[in-house]
Amino acid sequence: MVTTSFKLNNGLQMPAVGLGTWQSQAGEVKTAVSYALQNGYKLIDGAYCYGNEDEVGEGLKEAFAAGVKREDVFVVTKVWATYNTRVAEALDKSLKSLGLETGNHDKFPTLPGGKRDVIHDYNHVDGWKQMEAALASGKTKSIGVSNYSKRYLEQLLPNATVVPAVNQIENHPSLPQQEIVDFCKEKGIHVMAYSPLGSTGSPLMTAEPVVKISEKKGVSAGTVLLSYHVNRGSTVLAKSVTPSRIKSNLEIVTLDDEDMKLLNDYSDDLTKKGELKRYVYPPFGVDFGFPDKSQSRA
Template identity: 70%
Template sequence: MANKTFKLNTGQDIPAIGLGTWQSEPGKVREAVVHALKAGYRLIDCAYCYGNEQEVGQGLAEAFAAGIVKREEVFVVTKVWATYTTRCALGLQKSLENLGLEYVDLFLVHWPLLMNPEGNDDRFPKLPNGERDIIRSHNHVDTWKQMEALLATGKTKAIGVSNYSKRYLEQLLPHATVVPAVNQIENHPALPQQEIVDLCKEKGIHIMAYSPLGSTGSPLFTAEPVVKIAEKRGVKPSTVLLSYHIPRGSTVLAKSVTRERIEENLKLIDLDADDMKLLNDWSDKLTREGQLMRFVYPPFGVDFGFPDKS
């Protein structure tokens, strides 16, 4: 599975599995990136907001210098943070400098909102009452127009979005000259977000799944259908949860800084139609009963149009 790729609407090949770096412990990211590339990963996902792009860049530089991979063999993804959504070119430049790269393969809008670019913090400006300092008059379509202009600079090969609901995509697409190559969303059997997945498939937008295992101590690991398939296949529940995305035609991001888990996460299996039916039936049941589980939803105080949060 390490070699499996999907085709983007740009013609680029994107790996089916990548290394995620969100919330990876400081001081461990460089080594995780190097080891992942040694193990066979060819996609590294990062973001300005994560605050560890420099470490990612160090890992990439080390891997390039050691001859583990060449730059053109690695698909690097980063994202423009919410304090830079009116300054996308600057956001991209800062990320490139952090990463030590001349270009990224994919640049995403991290969330469709604007936090005060002149606020009291570069990443998380707050109001005196402690709430996020958000400019509510901002239109996310304006951000996308800036993203489209970046393609001509050669500093990113593709552009896309992240955390976009069906509603937000339907607001964006009529005004888009360039259809997003990717929509990166939280995705797993307990949050299938099928309405987004179906719209993206129809429009040629590739899904990239983050938080595929849920969160630390996630109930997904003990969910009956996941355990049943894991026992039948002789693998861990995490393998089932990561493998779920491949028949859906999605790229999955696996986050870890430990060598063993980095290697283990790469060992995806082919889930058959029966396996997928078990998982999809469970998804449908959770949807019907209003029991969907979303593990990542920052306190922006904004309705992003997700049915389970609206």
């Protein structure tokens, strides 16, 4: 039986598949969110800095008006690095945009030369304390991290009162990040995978093991790649604004041991060749000396 949700360390159930909204265009996000929620999705992933949370909020409102229950929907937002010292303010802005507030161009600020303006000399542990305060305020039910490496988690956990419920990372067979996935599992931190298909131009859709499994199962290569995460025990974010694709992305299939071995062997082979591929490079990242850039950045 295919898993439809995963239990977080705080007891809440997180859906196994969610709709991603990063880079979804204006005029399309509202319809995509509303359609997804009315056709089986229970998880919407976004961020204030994506610049489309107002429209995501409109989609939520439309879906709720159509009968979708608010208590059944898991909505994820994120505090961008420029808000490390203002977590509560960032949360309030997102809640307002999403129409989920309980009570109000700073999204991607840049320096004169065009480089992202990010606070680098701020202790992320202090930022986490503000996240814990936001949880205690009742304005959010769960708190987690994104793009956290094993090293950053090891810095955070000894100083955390609340263990992160989730670590959202780029994840796919050509970037398995097994060390981080295993560490999160050991610590009870649920992994949420973004860019599960790689990215535009990614060879994953035509990779031999993916094609072999898709032919065996009679499903698309995309379904195989999304199912890889659910079968691995992770929530996966599938991004689309096309109704038919939004619906088909929920069609997760069970991958047997042979299927998973094919995909894991593919990952291992890429690792040995030094060909692991990252598609998303957060500008606030720190490379910890991994030349293949296979590790999560924090």
